[in-house]
Amino acid sequence: MVNAIFHDYFTILNFWIKTMRISVIMGLVLASALSMPAWSAQKIKELATIGGVRSNQLVGYGLVVGLDGTGDKATSSPYTSQSMINMLNQLGVQMQPGQKIDPKNAAAVVVTANLPPFAKSGQPLDITVSAIGDAKSLRGGTLLMTPLKGADGQIYAMAQGNILIGGAGASAGGSSAKVNQLNAGRIPAGATVEREVASGLNANANSVQLELLEADFTTANRVVEAINKAFGSETARALDGRVVEVRTPFDSNQRVQFLAKMENLAVTAAESTPLVILNARTGSVVMNQAVKVEPCAVAHGNLSVTVNSTPVVSQPNPLSQGQTVVGQQADINVRADGGKVINVPRGTSLNEVVRALNAVGATPQDLLSILQAMKAAGALKAELQII
Structure with a gap:
């Protein structure tokens, strides 16, 4: 009797452990699915515009x-x-x-x-x-x-x-305030x-042209594959890396229904080109997620030059009929802050790249020169664009 009770107890316990294990595995799978980047799949209307439809x-x-x-x-x-x-x-x-x-x-x-x-x-x-x-x-x-x-x-x-x-202002007595x-x-x-503009959508009733916002052969090919998979082969064909020609129904109502379905098709866009944008006027540095850094060593130091000018008055001797002369005495001070060599490890994500650049201790204005030097040394795997 006791053995039967223990047998049933261990049977229930084993079933409970297996159930919990399956629940944990399902939770991990669901968490992995939710953690996948949502930007990988985009709608066609987010990637392209229809030729002739413009403001x-x-x-x-x-x-x-x-x-x-x-x-x-x-x-x-x-x-x-x-x-x-x-x-x-x-x-x-x-x-x-x-x-x-x-x-x-x-x-x-x-x-x-x-x-x-x-x-x-x-x-x-x-x-x-x-x-x-x-x-x-x-x-x-x-x-x-x-x-x-x-x-x-x-x-x-x-x-x-x-x-x-959306503002206000007032002035009185030579003073003013403005919001x-x-x-x-x-x-x-x-x-x-008062006047309508003819749309290029009806210029060719048998087809429309999709114009990608960014020219990319990979994205254009994926758009063609998505459209042909949804509406049949030979519905779309790529003319180049930016323009995709799509065959549409002749009837205007059917064409609108076709375009409404087509622009909501999900397409995985090609990976972005690694790009770093440098604004030389403001010192702003912006980089996208695709930027990578190879191992390198960076030394950074500041050189400051301070010039102080002090007025000096030269008085003539009594009864010498001389004139008072005002001169300037310049005091020049040159100071070089000590810089140390920082070992920058390989960075394959944006967080790692930012962490490595912060370790150098440079200001955003200094990063303009550091990033250009890293690009010249082959350590920065990205395109530099100066605006």
């Missing part, structure tokens, strides 16, 4: 009125007065020749907007209004009707409305589309 920039010159004495000055911005005279003449107010206008409540501005693809007549657009004269603020101003033109000189939209400024930018603002839905 267009619009620009126009306009006049903002209703300012509280913060507009342009007549002396430094004569074009504002001329614009006011032209505007009044168009509204039926005849100005006398040579009559002066003080534009302190008006300002000349440039209006910009983006015309999105498939925009139709009557569609509203957001616009940005920026002063081009010496106006102190556009706060509280109203933009008068302004035509917005494209690169071909044609008018595609008309803009007008009250400007929204944010006061010479530029936005007008939500401040323009209306």
